[in-house]
Amino acid sequence: MDPGSMDEMPDGVARSASDRGTAGTTPSVKAEVDPMTVGPAAEDTAAVSTASEGIGVPPAMPIATLPPIEPTHRGVRLSPRTGEPRRTGVIVVSQCLLYAAAAAAGAGYAHYWWVAMHVSRFFDSAWVVGWLQPRPGGAASVLLVIGLAACVAAMLSAPFVVAYQAWTGLRATRVFGWTAIGVSLLGILFNPIACLSIPLTATGVGILWQRAAGRYFAQWQRLRTPPEPAPAPEPGDVFYGRLPRFQ
Template identity: 40%
Template sequence: MSEQPEIATLPPIEELRDDVPLSPRTGEPRRPAAVVASALLQYLAAAALAAAYALHWWAAAHPDTYPTSARLVEWVSPKPGTWQSLTAEGALAAALVLAAGACGVVGFHAWNGWRWTRWGGGVAVVLAGAFAVVLTDWAFVGAGLSLVGGALLLLRPVGVYVRRWEQVRAVSPTPYRRPDYIVYGRLPRFR
């Protein structure tokens, strides 16, 4: 009797799954380097805009340098202490809150994988650039950081990361179900 030769086969193909690979440490989708860099750059942009505003504030506190402390002050050329100068300072403070706030919000929500941050990065760049136009040249450092951080959000790995977060958020947790019977006092087995 001759022995039948064994048929050579390949090992079974792994089951294809559409699950999102989650980090075992955080339970969230793995962040690509572009998201990490973008968030850091947006935070640094907010800090640079605040630092440029602090430099303006320091120059505005001294009467000799007040007229050239910001472009907006040069354009309006108010006398220090008048309502025009206070309005200009309020406008600069509000512009800082908008510009730096937009950079910080975009950086934070990009870290958490929200899709709107991809176009929100462009809004942050526009606000940071507009703030730099009315403040000083030092504010363009923050606008440049915001520009690079916003551009990183348009890369392909960030799009994949955002889609993975959408898949994770689409799975709803099981809702709480009230038990049929609740025992108050001593449990029946201890009576």
């Protein structure tokens, strides 16, 4: 079309012809999201859709991946939460029994004190008090009260120590357990409630001799034992002077 004739044409006709010519020669442009006109919600949607597509062409088959490797140290599997060997079920059961034994000893001592508060029932407060029958308020009764307090302190601490050492994987806990069983026999000085600590302690210690507990102690021992140093290489012949290849 002659450019001169474009000037003679009306404005509306000339603009339509110009638009048709531009549409035929200019490639289509993808519309962009204008955050000022469509709002932040549309902008976020466009960003998420673009980010989810990723870079490149996705493979036809999904890429197979292996699960993460459990953290280990010197061949021992560690718990990702604590960084220590995983506690087995026998260790947890033993802990519950030993703590229950300590609780039984404390409850028996509390019952002894509650009954001993009443002078009329003083001789019924504990079996040993009924056996010896000291005069209430006398020197013998005071010494007996102090002795019973020391006994219950041992009955409380022994299972607690064994339970803690077992939790931390000390193999000598098995030997300490026999001491805890012997200390729990002091419950016969009090009442039936304190005597419950005897079977509870014996059962909790006996579980520590299970094979699963032995493997748990072995893992802890492997972690605590420092690695042996590598053996030094055997000394060979020492050549003095200029090396043969440089002669």
